[in-house]
Amino acid sequence: DAKTTQPNSMESNEEEPVHLPCNHSTISGTDYIHWYRQLPSQGPEYVIHGLTSNVNNRMASLAIAEDRKSSTLILHRATLRDAAVYYCILFPGSSNTGKLIFGQGTTLQVKP
Amino acid sequence: GAGVSQTPSNKVTEKGKYVELRCDPISGHTALYWYRQSLGQGPEFLIYFQGTGAADDSGLPNDRFFAVRPEGSVSTLKIQRTERGDSAVYLCASSRGPLYEQYFGPGTRLTVT
Numbered sequence: 001d002a003k004t005t006q007p008n009s010m011e012s013n014e015e016e017p018v019h020l021p022c023n024h025s026t027i028s029g030t031d032y033i034h035w036y037r038q039l040p041s042q043g044p045e046y047v048i049h050g051l052t053s054n055v056n057n058r059m060a061s062l063a064i065a066e067d068r069k070s071s072t073l074i075l076h077r078a079t080l081r082d083a084a085v086y087y088c089i090l091f092p093g094s095s096n097t098g099k100l101i102f103g104q105g106t107t108l109q110v111k112p
Numbered sequence: 113g114a115g116v117s118q119t120p121s122n123k124v125t126e127k128g129k130y131v132e133l134r135c136d137p138i139s140g141h142t143a144l145y146w147y148r149q150s151l152g153q154g155p156e157f158l159i160y161f162q163g164t165g166a167a168d169d170s171g172l173p174n175d176r177f178f179a180v181r182p183e184g185s186v187s188t189l190k191i192q193r194t195e196r197g198d199s200a201v202y203l204c205a206s207s208r209g210p211l212y213e214q215y216f217g218p219g220t221r222l223t224v225t
Contacts, residue, residue: 034213043116043203043216044155087154097168098143098210102154 004088009107012078020073020106022088030093033064033071034100037084044087044102047073051093083110114138116217118204124223125194133189133220137206144187145214146179147203155203161187162210194224 005023012018024033035047048055048062050071055062061074075082087105117136125131137144142163147155157171161181169179176194181187191198201221205214 041218043205043219044214045216046213049213085154093211095210097160098145098207098212098214099157099160099168099171100145100147100155100214101157102147105154 004090004103006086006088006103006106008104009109011109011111012075012082014080014110014112015077018075018078018082018108018110020075020086020088020108021070022072023070024088024090025069027068027090028092031090032093033062033068034089034091035060035062035073036087036089036100036102037082038087038105039081039084047086049091078108078110080110080112083108116204116206116215118202118217118220120220121218122221122223124225127194127196127224129194131191131194131222133191133202133222135187135189135204135206135217137185137187137204138215139185141206141208141215142184143207143209143212143214144181145205145207146187146189147205149201149203149219151200158189160210167210191222194222196224198222199224 034049036044038044050062063072085105144161146158149155160168164184176192179189201219203219205216207214
């Protein structure tokens, strides 16, 4: 299974942008890049996913490097409610099981 | 609409006892997943159902763990002869299919004393 590398923790100030990096140098051509986050005492929550092009949705933006070996999740204006563990996951496009392989993730702390 | 629900939210049991954990997926979702999360770790895949059948049970740690989904909706995770190492949060998720985003429930915190 392809592996991702994320910083253990990051800090941000409220209402400032946050850039959460993820390295995935062994990504294969059919792997999608998925991001989930887990707020305290809750189950994980889908954030965004992409394959090659940058993606935007109401929660965040995903910037994917041209060689696809890294990506960045962008929260445009962090709020206290964005404090969570953020997981970057490689998901095979040919998957027939939907199995998500979570790493340790990045714990984001948002300061008021 | 209603999300994924799991019952009980907390379960404390003695070593050696049998437990059942229940998951109610989002209506119409054909895919259902169980994960287990130990303290400080990311969730770990246990089993995937497509409809009524277990399409991938490669994550079940041993034969004390078993899961069913008899009518393709509600699922029950069953653990026999519980051990202290089984203590964890058990998460259930559902989706429209294996290639779609997964919606997670709040989890059941299992404590084996």
